[in-house]
Amino acid sequence: MDSEYAIETQDLTKVYTSRWSRREVRAIDGVSLRVRRGAIFGLLGPNGAGKTTFVKTLLSAVRPTHGSALIFGRDASQPEARRPIGYLPENHRFPTYFTGAGMLDFYAALSGLDASRRKKLILEQLELVGLSQWATMRIGKYSKGMLQRLGLAQALIHSPTILILDEPTDGVDPVGRRQIREILEGFEARGVTIFVNSHLLAEVETLCHEVAILDKGKVALSGKMQDLTAGKGYRLTVAQPPEALTEELRGRATSMARRDGLVDFQFSSRELVNGALDLLRAQRCEIEALAPTTSTLEEVFVRTVEK
Amino acid sequence: MVTLALISDTFREALTRKIFWGLFALSTLMILFFLFLLQIDIVEGGVATVGRFGGSVRTMQAAQVVRGVYAGVATFLYTFGMFLAVFASSGLIPSVLEPGRIELLLSKPLSRTHILLGRYAGNVLVVLLNSAYLVLGVWIILGVKTGIWSPIFLIAIATTTFIFAVLLTVVVLIGVLFDSAALSTMITVALMIISPILAQTSLMMRLLSSEWSRDVWRLLYYAFPKVWELGRITLEGIQYGTFVGFMPIWSSALFGMVMLGAALAVFARRDF
Numbered sequence: 001m002d003s004e005y006a007i008e009t010q011d012l013t014k015v016y017t018s019r020w021s022r023r024e025v026r027a028i029d030g031v032s033l034r035v036r037r038g039a040i041f042g043l044l045g046p047n048g049a050g051k052t053t054f055v056k057t058l059l060s061a062v063r064p065t066h067g068s069a070l071i072f073g074r075d076a077s078q079p080e081a082r083r084p085i086g087y088l089p090e091n092h093r094f095p096t097y098f099t100g101a102g103m104l105d106f107y108a109a110l111s112g113l114d115a116s117r118r119k120k121l122i123l124e125q126l127e128l129v130g131l132s133q134w135a136t137m138r139i140g141k142y143s144k145g146m147l148q149r150l151g152l153a154q155a156l157i158h159s160p161t162i163l164i165l166d167e168p169t170d171g172v173d174p175v176g177r178r179q180i181r182e183i184l185e186g187f188e189a190r191g192v193t194i195f196v197n198s199h200l201l202a203e204v205e206t207l208c209h210e211v212a213i214l215d216k217g218k219v220a221l222s223g224k225m226q227d228l229t230a231g232k233g234y235r236l237t238v239a240q241p242p243e244a245l246t247e248e249l250r251g252r253a254t255s256m257a258r259r260d261g262l263v264d265f266q267f268s269s270r271e272l273v274n275g276a277l278d279l280l281r282a283q284r285c286e287i288e289a290l291a292p293t294t295s296t297l298e299e300v301f302v303r304t305v306e307k
Numbered sequence: 308m309v310t311l312a313l314i315s316d317t318f319r320e321a322l323t324r325k326i327f328w329g330l331f332a333l334s335t336l337m338i339l340f341f342l343f344l345l346q347i348d349i350v351e352g353g354v355a356t357v358g359r360f361g362g363s364v365r366t367m368q369a370a371q372v373v374r375g376v377y378a379g380v381a382t383f384l385y386t387f388g389m390f391l392a393v394f395a396s397s398g399l400i401p402s403v404l405e406p407g408r409i410e411l412l413l414s415k416p417l418s419r420t421h422i423l424l425g426r427y428a429g430n431v432l433v434v435l436l437n438s439a440y441l442v443l444g445v446w447i448i449l450g451v452k453t454g455i456w457s458p459i460f461l462i463a464i465a466t467t468t469f470i471f472a473v474l475l476t477v478v479v480l481i482g483v484l485f486d487s488a489a490l491s492t493m494i495t496v497a498l499m500i501i502s503p504i505l506a507q508t509s510l511m512m513r514l515l516s517s518e519w520s521r522d523v524w525r526l527l528y529y530a531f532p533k534v535w536e537l538g539r540i541t542l543e544g545i546q547y548g549t550f551v552g553f554m555p556i557w558s559s560a561l562f563g564m565v566m567l568g569a570a571l572a573v574f575a576r577r578d579f
Contacts, residue, residue: 016578059414061579079416087414093407095316097323109312110415154411164414 003073006162006193007035007058011067014053027053029217030067035210037072040184040194042208042225044201044297046305050217051197052090055166058195059087071162083112086160088151090167090197096140100131100150103139104157111158118157125153128183144171152180162193169203181207205229205297213304221304225297232295234273236265237288238280245283249276262288309417310425317399317429326395327433330388334441337380341445345452373455377545380445381463384438385470385538390496392434392471393478397491399430400482409579419575427479427567435468442467459545466541473532473559474498476566483574502534532559 012031017024028050035041045051056062057069060077074081094103101122108118126132129149139147148171155163163184169177184194184207198204204211205225212222221228233254240261241249250256252272253265267273273290280287295303321327403409403426412422442464450456474495481491505528515521533555540556543549 056410056579059410061410061413063576063578079418081416082414083416085414087411089407089410089414091407092411093405094411095320095408097319106312106316107411107415110309110412110417112309112416114308 003070004037005034005070006037006039006072007033007041007195008070008073009033009054009057009067012054012057012064012069013066014050014057014062015065026217028057028214031214031217031219032067033212033219033222035193035195037193038188038191039210040188040208041196042204042211043195043197043214044199044204044211044301045214045220047199049214049305051214052166053217054214055164055195055197058164059085084161086155086158086163088148088155088163088165088168090170092147092151094139094147094151094154096138098139099136100126100139100142101135103150104154107154108157113158121157125157128156129153130179145173145176148172149176149180152183156183156187160192162195163187164195164197166197167200168196168198169200177203201296201298201301211297213301215305221300228300229294229297232299233266233268233293234270234290235293236267236273236276236290238263238265239286239288241280241285242283245279245285249279252276266293309421310428313422313425314429314432317426318433320399320402321395321430321433324395324398326391327437330391330395330437331440333388333391334437334444337383337441338444338448341376341448345448369453370455370457373449373453373457374546376445376449377457377460377463378542380441381460381467381541381545382538384441384463384467385541388438388441389467389471389474389499389534392437393474393495393499394492396430396434396475397478397482397495398488400426400479400491401486401488404483404486404579406579413579420571423479423483423571423574427475430475431468431472434471435464438464438467438471457545459548462544463541466537469556470532470534470537470559473563473566474534476563476570480566480570480573483570483577498531499534502531502536505531506533506535529558530562532562534559 010032012033013029014027015024016027031050031054043051043054053062057064058071058076059082063077069076071081072084076082098106104122104125105118108121109115113121122135123132126135129152131146131149131153134142134146139150142150148169152165152168155165165184168184169180172180181203188194194207196204196208208225210222210224211228213220241263246256246263249265252267252275254268255266257264265276267276277287277290403412403422413419442461446456446460477495477498478491481487481494485491505524508524508528511524512521515524536551536555537559540551543551
């Protein structure tokens with residue numbers, strides 16, 4: 001537990017081989033990632049990129065073909081390495097014969113909590129995720145959003161120091177999403193490492209400080225959110241430029257949009273925007289605004305996977 | 308604590324299956340049937356008639372009736388009850404391997420061996436309790452009514468649970484290999500069906516013409532669980548107080564250990 005990193009993978013590779021044709025599929029291919037203690041880390045990628053396989057290797061549900069996965073410096077294949085983990089699977093299938101409280105009791109017992117602690121923590125967790133009044137209802141009758149919140153309570157009940165969440169807000173309404181986000185931010189404040197696997201880019205952008213994008217089983221991009229989305233161009237807004245000049249600038253800009261007598265040009269570099277300014281000033285055009293722009297995570301994602 | 312949680316989870320899941328309740332209901336019906344049967348005049352009259360020949364004859368006749376009932380109950384448990392138990396149990400392994408459920412179990416600080424053995428033990432416990440319920444129920448009713456308390460009948464609990472535990476290892480192995488309750492049931496029931504056929508070893512040694520075919524027969528006989536012989540051991544023990552030998556017990560136990568070991572090895576290496 002003295003490692004600087006909550007998660008550390010080195011050259012992690014998983015090759016699935018078809019039983020009959022012996023055809024090989026490299027689900028993840030040499031993935032080396034480090035997630036600092038206390039970080040909120042987002043794992044992104046298109047469908048089939050290997051995100052779920054990567055998460056499963058961390059939980060030892062999938063055995064890597066090559067490479068290593070460590071949780072707080074411990075080999076992830078050791079049961080003890082999983083003690084600090086709270087996990088919420090994507091397409092969870094909780095046994096429907098449980099009540100909400102019964103399910104929490106079962107999974108908390110598997111995490112090693114004794115009966116008296118479980119009794120106390122079950123009430124707290126149900127309260128935290130807003131399910132107290134449905135504690136004794138069978139979960140077969142729960143809605144998808146309720147199940148998701150119950151799943152989160154299950155992941156949190158044993159006070160984990162790392163949370164691995166696969167699509168944590170899947171099926172949850174906007175209010176519920178906000179609640180979940182607030183709960184996670186509370187855990188972040190307590191120093192818990194949060195690893196989120198999600199396809200909801202806006203959510204990851206709001207929540208995470210660091211991200212990695214997996215594509216075709218490899219890490220295509222990784223880094224701090226502010227570095228990945230910062231300094232990607234300039235937006236120049238001009239009031240009614242002459243048509244000939246507009247056409248010329250359109251050729252230099254990466255995009256152009258008209259609105260209410262104004263024209264927005266997006267330039268990818270400082271040189272280009274300075275050149276445009278020179279032309280506009282030479283023709284005495286009025287500059288409405290000039291500002292550096294940042295990319296959205298979605299733009300970063302699309303650029304990365306379309307390369 | 309963790310083991311108890313795994314066992315109680317299996318127990319809870321088993322109780323959601325109607326087939327287990329069916330087995331329990333059949334056991335209850337059988338207990339009620341004996342309770343009723345021993346209250347009617349025919350039985351009372353029969354016992355009274357036997358009584359005219361003297362107390363010792365009456366006791367002897369009543370003991371025979373009781374042993375006959377014991378044998379009937381043990382046969383029911385061993386055949387129909389066992390089929391039902393195998394049918395009911397076949398889904399308990401694939402259900403826990405369902406995507407979205409197994410990953411969560413594997414994310415807990417437990418070894419895979421622990422998870423599978425907990426499941427196995429829970430399943431055996433369900434059948435043990437049902438066997439004990441029926442056997443003890445009938446034993447107490449007959450004991451109270453006739454004054455004959457023959458503890459040998461109670462071995463039916465042990466032998467039934469033992470052979471179920473052996474057959475369950477096949478259910479577990481097929482379950483972790485193929486995730487199929489239907490296939491688990493088919494193969495296990497097939498083992499139950501071929502057991503009395505393979506048990507005709509001495510006859511087959513005479514009928515088979517070549518030495519290699521006799522060797523194959525012997526191999527199959529010794530390798531597979533002795534469901535039929537264990538049933539015979541139970542019945543002969545109950546009815547005549549005789550014991551035919553340990554070979555069916557240890558060879559079946561060995562079969563079960565090999566199957567369970569293979570299941571644990573497959574489960575430990577499988578990706579989910």
